Amino acid sequence: SQKIEQNSEALNIQEGKTATLTCNYTNYSPAYLQWYRQDPGRGPVFLLLIRENEKEKRKERLKVTFDTTLKQSLFHITASQPADSATYLCALVGNTGFQKLVFGTGTRLLVSP
Amino acid sequence: EAGVAQSPRYKIIEKRQSVAFWCNPISGHATLYWYQQILGQGPKLLIQFQNNGVVDDSQLPKDRFSAERLKGVDSTLKIQPAKLEDSAVYLCASSLEPAGEQFFGPGTRLTVL
Numbered sequence: 001s002q003k004i005e006q007n008s009e010a011l012n013i014q015e016g017k018t019a020t021l022t023c024n025y026t027n028y029s030p031a032y033l034q035w036y037r038q039d040p041g042r043g044p045v046f047l048l049l050i051r052e053n054e055k056e057k058r059k060e061r062l063k064v065t066f067d068t069t070l071k072q073s074l075f076h077i078t079a080s081q082p083a084d085s086a087t088y089l090c091a092l093v094g095n096t097g098f099q100k101l102v103f104g105t106g107t108r109l110l111v112s113p
Numbered sequence: 114e115a116g117v118a119q120s121p122r123y124k125i126i127e128k129r130q131s132v133a134f135w136c137n138p139i140s141g142h143a144t145l146y147w148y149q150q151i152l153g154q155g156p157k158l159l160i161q162f163q164n165n166g167v168v169d170d171s172q173l174p175k176d177r178f179s180a181e182r183l184k185g186v187d188s189t190l191k192i193q194p195a196k197l198e199d200s201a202v203y204l205c206a207s208s209l210e211p212a213g214e215q216f217f218g219p220g221t222r223l224t225v226l
Binding site for chain 2: 004008034041042043044045046049089091093099100101102103104105106
């Protein structure tokens with residue numbers, strides 16, 4: 001069956017360090033992958049999109065990699081700040097049939113001062 | 114630019130009662146989505162509209178849930194009758210193109226007692 005897996009345990013890191021979040025998928029052939037941030041009591045907010053033919057995408061302190069061989073995307077936040085504390089969701093769009101976004105369960109990031 | 118508007122923000126009902134949620138997407142966005150997000154999980158797509166037509170409702174429990182998007186603008190999602198397991202946050206989102214960057218509303222938190 002199709003699965004999108006993100007670490008269900010919260011990731012705790014110290015301010016200034018690099019946070020790395022993982023998104024693994026099985027039985028998908030994604031055309032592209034998106035990352036969203038969600039704060040408590042709010043809807044998700046789009047951060048980055050990476051296509052299957054792209055290895056890496058950057059935006060300010062954010063970096064996303066996409067390895068279709070490993071079936072994995074990594075999401076990095078460099079020089080993390082307490083304000084980066086939130087839940088981060090990955091979402092896939094398949095490259096066959098009807099295109100819809102399927103979300104992972106999200107990983108909660110806690111950045112301590 | 115105004116974001117996606119949803120109302121109400123919170124709703125508490127008893128099981129077997131009915132409830133309706135309203136969503137006004139970003140102006141010009143042809144694609145509108147309704148998601149259900151249970152605590153600790155990622156958003157699950159219930160229904161996707163392209164203008165005023167349904168393009169995917171495969172995960173909508175059609176015996177109790179219904180949705181419409183009249184005139185291809187705002188949308189309502191109804192649950193009748195509600196069950197305890199319907200307790201969740203209902204998110205509305207819109208995008209310029211299917212499965213593109215999605216803009217989410219704040220959500221409606223439904224509690225079924």
